[in-house]
Amino acid sequence: VSHVHSSPFSHFFSVIAPVLCAPAVVGAGIGGSATAHFLRQHFGSEVQVDVFEKGAVGGRLATVTVNHNDYESGGSIIHSLNLHMQEFVKQLGLKYRRSVAGKTAVFNGEDMILEETDWYLLDLFRLWWRYGISFIRLQMWVEEIMEKFMRIYKYQAHGYAFSSVEELLDSLGGSGFINMTRRPLSNSLLELGVSQRFIDEVIEPVMRVNYGQNVSIPAFVGAVSLAGAQNNLWAVEGGNKLVCSGLLKMANANLLQAQVSSISPVYTGAVHRSRILATCNLGILQSGYKHHKNLYDIVVLATPLQASVRSGIRFQGFTPAFEELPGNYHSTVATIVHGYLNTSFFGFPDPRLFPFASVLTTETLDLFFNSVASVCPVNISTGFRRKQPQEAGVYKVFSPQPLDKIFLTSQSYYSVQVTEWQAYPCYGSNQGLSPVELHPNLYYLNGIELAGSAMEMSSVAAKNIALLAYHRWNRQTDMVDQKDLMHRIKTEL
Numbered sequence: 001v002s003h004v005h006s007s008p009f010s011h012f013f014s015v016i017a018p019v020l021c022a023p024a025v026v027g028a029g030i031g032g033s034a035t036a037h038f039l040r041q042h043f044g045s046e047v048q049v050d051v052f053e054k055g056a057v058g059g060r061l062a063t064v065t066v067n068h069n070d071y072e073s074g075g076s077i078i079h080s081l082n083l084h085m086q087e088f089v090k091q092l093g094l095k096y097r098r099s100v101a102g103k104t105a106v107f108n109g110e111d112m113i114l115e116e117t118d119w120y121l122l123d124l125f126r127l128w129w130r131y132g133i134s135f136i137r138l139q140m141w142v143e144e145i146m147e148k149f150m151r152i153y154k155y156q157a158h159g160y161a162f163s164s165v166e167e168l169l170d171s172l173g174g175s176g177f178i179n180m181t182r183r184p185l186s187n188s189l190l191e192l193g194v195s196q197r198f199i200d201e202v203i204e205p206v207m208r209v210n211y212g213q214n215v216s217i218p219a220f221v222g223a224v225s226l227a228g229a230q231n232n233l234w235a236v237e238g239g240n241k242l243v244c245s246g247l248l249k250m251a252n253a254n255l256l257q258a259q260v261s262s263i264s265p266v267y268t269g270a271v272h273r274s275r276i277l278a279t280c281n282l283g284i285l286q287s288g289y290k291h292h293k294n295l296y297d298i299v300v301l302a303t304p305l306q307a308s309v310r311s312g313i314r315f316q317g318f319t320p321a322f323e324e325l326p327g328n329y330h331s332t333v334a335t336i337v338h339g340y341l342n343t344s345f346f347g348f349p350d351p352r353l354f355p356f357a358s359v360l361t362t363e364t365l366d367l368f369f370n371s372v373a374s375v376c377p378v379n380i381s382t383g384f385r386r387k388q389p390q391e392a393g394v395y396k397v398f399s400p401q402p403l404d405k406i407f408l409t410s411q412s413y414y415s416v417q418v419t420e421w422q423a424y425p426c427y428g429s430n431q432g433l434s435p436v437e438l439h440p441n442l443y444y445l446n447g448i449e450l451a452g453s454a455m456e457m458s459s460v461a462a463k464n465i466a467l468l469a470y471h472r473w474n475r476q477t478d479m480v481d482q483k484d485l486m487h488r489i490k491t492e493l
């Protein structure tokens with residue numbers, strides 16, 4: 001019998017002075033920053049949490065500056081029931097950015113097929129007249145899904161974690177939720193009794209503006225997207241990325257501006273210490289690279305690992321071997337133009353008669369953009385008002401490819417800023433979901449994006465991984481993948 005690896009001493013020490021855990025997070029977007037925050041919350045104040053970031057803190061939450069004001073170029077809107085995001089903003093003392101009213105229209109390449117008016121009752125009446133009961137059915141469907149999804153906050157508050165996205169979804173909405181990640185949105189809606197016309201004229205434009213894709217994306221992400229089209233939305237004053245830098249600071253995380261280039265397992269024999277070696281280049285801003293190798297007990301990868309995103313991480317020495325995950329990320333180009341909107345393009349030769357702040361589009365061949373909207377800066381002063389279309393304003397255009405001409409603006413514009421995002425997964429309806437535990441103590445956050453990509457989804461995944469890592473570290477199996485949680489939580493209270 002070999003006792004080499006578990007001497008009585010290591011046991012002794014782990015009782016008297018538990019080995020301090022050394023965790024690291026790769027990526028400082030909202031997912032990685034929130035993970036650092038939750039790791040700190042669960043592992044206590046003594047551990048050092050290293051966070052690697054190769055680019056800017058915030059990741060896909062970013063702003064560009066136009067004419068002395070900043071505008072969101074990536075993730076911009078947050079739902080009022082996104083409770084983690086809400087809690088972060090509260091704890092960080094940040095403020096909600098007030099929304100400035102503006103009307104929306106849907107353009108089919110030739111005409112505006114749907115126009116919002118000033119009069120709520122008239123809009124309701126017109127929707128009813130045009131689509132019948134479809135929009136009520138849709139509203140109820142989205143609400144039911146949201147209600148089930150919100151169970152996650154209770155589970156997490158009680159400390160429960162899940163070892164996979166499937167387990168997590170199953171505990172919230174049973175096999176129905178998992179099925180929703182596999183079947184097209186359009187099928188689910190037709191089955192629900194939503195009319196094809198409503199799908200084409202309302203649902204499709206919403207999918208195009210939120211995910212750059214059509215109604216064949218899975219029903220679950222479709223529901224996430226529709227929740228983001230309701231009217232109780234907000235954003236963070238000063239820019240959503242302030243949440244990321246704020247969380248890192250509050251977590252007292254050790255931010256390393258470096259690209260992690262490889263990850264490998266290190267087997268030391270000690271039970272607790274199946275550690276992970278992260279190699280990175282530190283000091284990329286100086287001449288010459290400093291090669292660093294750091295050993296960690298826990299590593300959380302909080303960046304997509306698909307080839308199209310180029311996280312640049314190589315996995316070495318794992319059995320079975322794994323590499324980049326299959327699938328692709330969808331490119332969406334955000335073009336922020338300071339200038340005049342060419343309202344003739346939408347059939348309004350006189351810009352003074354153009355009443356819309358944002359225009360969504362149906363899926364029409366040859367239409368080169370998904371949406372265009374007049375946007376507000378991240379800091380809104382009290383006297384702020386939206387610019388009229390006859391004035392120079394700031395517009396954001398989403399398109400699948402860079403715009404080769406500034407079609408949408410009249411002859412003159414002041415500036416154009418282009419950000420090409422690997423924005424969210426290309427959603428096929430028959431892809432599986434990614435694993436959360438890639439290897440003991442090696443966790444992957446962005447698999448949740450295959451179910452739905454949003455700031456809150458990354459935050460939910462961050463809390464789940466911090467809890468999971470904590471329970472694994474402490475060998476608390478009764479807090480992972482438990483069934484019938486609704487019932488258990490009731491009886492715990």
Ligand SMILES: Cc1cc2nc3c(=O)[nH]c(=O)nc-3n(C[C@H](O)[C@H](O)[C@H](O)COP(=O)(O)OP(=O)(O)OC[C@H]3O[C@@H](n4cnc5c(N)ncnc54)[C@H](O)[C@@H]3O)c2cc1C
Pocket residue numbers: 026027028029030031032052053054055056057058059060061073074075076077078228258259260261302303304310311312313332334421422423424446453454455456458
């Ligand atoms: C145009 C656009 C609009 C969107 N609109 C919304 C919206 O309105 N509402 C909403 O909720 N969501 C929206 N989203 C989605 C949302 O922005 C993302 O789901 C979310 O920001 C993802 O955060 P993350 O931290 O998981 O990933 P990321 O923000 O991608 O963070 C990953 C980080 O890891 C870093 N990194 C990568 N590889 C390495 C490495 N090897 N070493 C070190 N660091 C590395 C990257 O630089 C990056 O900063 C939108 C996204 C886009 C692009």
Ligand SMILES: *[C@@H]1O[C@H](CO)[C@@H](O)[C@H](O)[C@H]1NC(C)=O
Pocket residue numbers: 174175176177179
């Ligand atoms: C989900 O799909 C499975 C397999 O197709 C099926 O057995 C199950 O009943 C479905 N669940 C729901 C809630 O529709």
Ligand SMILES: *[C@@H]1O[C@H](CO)[C@@H](O)[C@H](O)[C@H]1NC(C)=O
Pocket residue numbers: 214215216
């Ligand atoms: C929707 O997008 C998918 C994938 O890009 C594509 O195959 C399909 O033809 C598109 N159109 C419809 C109506 O589903």
Ligand SMILES: *[C@@H]1O[C@H](CO)[C@@H](O)[C@H](O)[C@H]1NC(C)=O
Pocket residue numbers: 095237238239378379
């Ligand atoms: C914008 O808002 C943030 C958060 O409230 C604040 O810290 C920052 O100073 C503001 N910037 C400007 C230019 O007003």
Ligand SMILES: *[C@@H]1O[C@H](CO)[C@@H](O)[C@H](O)[C@H]1NC(C)=O
Pocket residue numbers: 342344345346406407408409410411
């Ligand atoms: C504005 O749009 C109209 C209609 O598409 C087009 O004919 C015109 O050339 C555009 N103007 C500019 C300056 O691009």
